[in-house]
Amino acid sequence: MKYCHISLLFFFAFLLFGCENYVNVKTQGTLVPDEIINYRYLLNNTSQWEVGPCMGDVASDDINIIDGSAQQGDLSASDYYSWFPNTYTWQSTIYPVGGYYQTDYDWNAMYNTITYANVVINEISSCKDGTAAEKAEYTAEALVHRADAYLMLVNQYAKPYNASSASSDLGVPLVITENTQQPLARASVQAVYDQIVADLEAALPSLPNTQTYTTLPTKASAYGVLARAYLYMGDYAKANEYADDALAVRNTLNDLSNITELSTSTYPIRLKDPEILLSKVAYGYASAYSPTVLRLSDDLLNLFDTNDKRYTLFTCDKSKVSSSYSDVGGRYFFKDLALNETRNIGPSVPEMMLIKAEYFARNNKPADAMIWVNNLRKKRFAATNYVDLVASSGDDALAKVIDERHREFFCRMLRWWDMRRLKDDPRFAKTITRTYGGKTYTLAPTSNRYVLPIPAYQIILNPEIKQNPE
Numbered sequence: 001m002k003y004c005h006i007s008l009l010f011f012f013a014f015l016l017f018g019c020e021n022y023v024n025v026k027t028q029g030t031l032v033p034d035e036i037i038n039y040r041y042l043l044n045n046t047s048q049w050e051v052g053p054c055m056g057d058v059a060s061d062d063i064n065i066i067d068g069s070a071q072q073g074d075l076s077a078s079d080y081y082s083w084f085p086n087t088y089t090w091q092s093t094i095y096p097v098g099g100y101y102q103t104d105y106d107w108n109a110m111y112n113t114i115t116y117a118n119v120v121i122n123e124i125s126s127c128k129d130g131t132a133a134e135k136a137e138y139t140a141e142a143l144v145h146r147a148d149a150y151l152m153l154v155n156q157y158a159k160p161y162n163a164s165s166a167s168s169d170l171g172v173p174l175v176i177t178e179n180t181q182q183p184l185a186r187a188s189v190q191a192v193y194d195q196i197v198a199d200l201e202a203a204l205p206s207l208p209n210t211q212t213y214t215t216l217p218t219k220a221s222a223y224g225v226l227a228r229a230y231l232y233m234g235d236y237a238k239a240n241e242y243a244d245d246a247l248a249v250r251n252t253l254n255d256l257s258n259i260t261e262l263s264t265s266t267y268p269i270r271l272k273d274p275e276i277l278l279s280k281v282a283y284g285y286a287s288a289y290s291p292t293v294l295r296l297s298d299d300l301l302n303l304f305d306t307n308d309k310r311y312t313l314f315t316c317d318k319s320k321v322s323s324s325y326s327d328v329g330g331r332y333f334f335k336d337l338a339l340n341e342t343r344n345i346g347p348s349v350p351e352m353m354l355i356k357a358e359y360f361a362r363n364n365k366p367a368d369a370m371i372w373v374n375n376l377r378k379k380r381f382a383a384t385n386y387v388d389l390v391a392s393s394g395d396d397a398l399a400k401v402i403d404e405r406h407r408e409f410f411c412r413m414l415r416w417w418d419m420r421r422l423k424d425d426p427r428f429a430k431t432i433t434r435t436y437g438g439k440t441y442t443l444a445p446t447s448n449r450y451v452l453p454i455p456a457y458q459i460i461l462n463p464e465i466k467q468n469p470e
């Protein structure tokens with residue numbers, strides 16, 4: 001069957017920005033698709049480009065909800081929050097069909113980005129005005145957004161990349177043109193990654209080195225997404241190469257060493273944050289408000305030196321979240337709440353540095369790996385509390401790099417994606433056990449639940465999409 005119903009926004013976007021055959025009457029005061037300025041307006045509408053997934057943080061070992069706690073009670077009291085406990089306990093269905101909330105907002109958000117990108121990529125060449133350079137730059141920006149959306153999709157709804165099976169493992173539907181009838185069978189994981197790389201490589205020559213806001217793609221954005229993609233493909237040499245390229249364009253770190261209280265006066269807002277190579281945010285402000293505030297796990301908290309500024313600034317006790325959660329104590333992710341904005345999950349300068357560190361560790365160069373780790377850590381401690389990390393071997397360095405990634409990127413989606421790519425490595429494989437609602441749930445390294453289910457509602461609309469195995 002050929003029914004394209006990934007979201008209503010697909011259809012509306014098609015109507016609003018369809019090809020000239022469908023919209024050929026100009027009306028005073030309206031936007032028309034054959035004027036270049038309207039594509040700039042579309043690209044500047046960051047709310048349509050910036051949203052990424054949030055479920056991975058809930059599934060990861062970053063968080064822990066105490067069974068029987070006030071937060072658990074709040075989460076279970078309304079169908080509005082059912083996605084959270086369903087994700088937290090790795091259910092085979094996150095959004096049940098028939099409920100009031102039956103659509104997967106993570107899925108919709110990323111495919112909406114792809115829809116808007118396709119409008120720019122496929123239609124801008126028909127503009128009657130605008131220079132060739134403008135058209136190339138706008139197309140390049142859209143290609144970066146599309147590639148990034150597919151990278152997030154394939155790391156949520158498909159198996160982790162495995163070179164020996166990627167050509168047969170089911171990825172996600174590849175939609176690179178927009179029409180109301182097209183097949184939506186899932187492309188292979190390899191095909192999705194090939195499209196990601198092709199889009200980014202095509203974009204690079206026409207991207208600017210700088211943009212006013214972090215939501216607008218630059219060369220560093222494309223390099224950063226390429227480095228991230230190759231890391232998840234296990235091609236550490238290419239990941240290192242593109243991390244180098246990204247850092248050659250932007251390498252500024254925020255210095256936390258002298259910050260004593262996190263606020264917009266002491267820390268840059270996301271749109272201007274020099275660490276961010278491309279701003280992408282988790283759907284729905286999920287970590288800022290109760291009951292979906294992210295209560296941090298002991299596994300995560302035990303990784304921190306309590307002098308680490310990421311601990312003192314980006315986590316908080318219950319008093320800053322909800323007085324009713326005092327029954328179980330613990331600490332919570334605080335950065336969103338302190339800055340009144342959603343956390344960045346896009347590529348960043350620290351991520352590029354730790355990709356390079358991992359490359360050196362995996363190539364048995366522990367001293368080089370620790371140089372990159374320590375260059376980051378120096379900006380994460382007050383000078384009087386800072387001590388270099390040292391590694392005795394490549395394996396020791398790799399363990400320290402993975403721990404540093406956990407500390408640096410907690411509650412920013414990368415931990416879940418790291419758990420997926422590392423789960424078959426005996427050095428990092430772990431079994432997670434959770435109790436919720438009086439029942440015990442286990443996520444073993446071999447579990448199919450490391451792949452989140454395709455939303456059932458989408459499969460009803462598009463039966464050619466195959467569900468992930470339970």
